[in-house]
Amino acid sequence: MVEAVIFDIGNVLIEWRPERHYDRLMPPAERAAMFAEIDLHSMNEVIDRGGPFLKTVRDWADRYPRWRDPILRWHEDWIHMASPEIPQSVRLLRALRAKGVPVFALTNFGIETFRLAQEAYPFLTEFDRAYVSGHMGVTKPDPRIYDLVEADCGLTGARLLFADDRADNIAAAAARGWKVHTFDLDPAKGAREWAARLVAEGLLDADEAR
CATH class of the missing domain: 3.40.50.1000 (HAD superfamily/HAD-like)
Structure with missing residues (x-):
């Protein structure tokens, strides 16, 4: 029982649809290219294991300067992805x-x-x-x-x-x-x-x- x-x-x-949110911010093809190059869900896994939220996102943004601004949106727009x-x-x-x-x-x-x-x-x-x-x-x-x-x-x-x-x-x-x-x-x-x-x-x- x-x-x-x-x-x-x-x-x-x-x-929880991060890709859907990014499709509102950038052309879907560009979003797909970013997610193909960067495993942002692995970044989120670091946070989910207890890693510091802002520092983790900033570290990944620094690692991928081509995508720095949209990666930072993971922190700034987080509640919009979780909705x-x-x-x-x-x-x-x-x-x-x-x-x-x-x-x-x-x-x-x-x-x-x-x-x-x-x-x-x-x-x-x-x-x-x-x-x-x-x-x-x-x-x-x-x-x-x-x-x-x-x-x-x-x-x-x-x-x-x-x-x-x-x-x-x-x-x-x-x-x-x-x-x-x-x-x-x-x-x-x-x-x-x-x-x-x-x-x-x-x-x-x-x-x-x-």
Whole structure:
């Protein structure tokens, strides 16, 4: 029986689409060339492991002077890349908590970026427990982060239900025996399917999951 529900945040509760934001700033072909030359998601991984936000972005901007200004926008425009919220997912989080179901976050997020996100999206302060990679010093799908979650909350295996948009993160959780749900990248479809899963698990009824 599920005793706690774990939400990823990016593309589960809020959309995370850096490429989409850059396509608003520069011609898409130019954006594609920049992302082909520079693995900006690896830069973000440094931040998600606890690296200093501004310093990390500046270091990468210095490393690639051709793209210096757009790289710096990663820091300046960060909240625009992490938007908008996915309303039905937020309602599901609150419906679970209203039913007394513990709700956790397990998310790859930097220390400073998570604070920015909480200021922009107050529902990110509502988890019973928040497992944030920047504070933990390790990111999904490294097995150590799942170890740390289990050790802290005292729950293992099928007592946990975890939703994430990335197949590698889901696979790592499933390997530990957690119940898992892959959240579709279409946010409306993803939220509908997640609601249906919560109903199927007996955690919410159909009205509560609307």
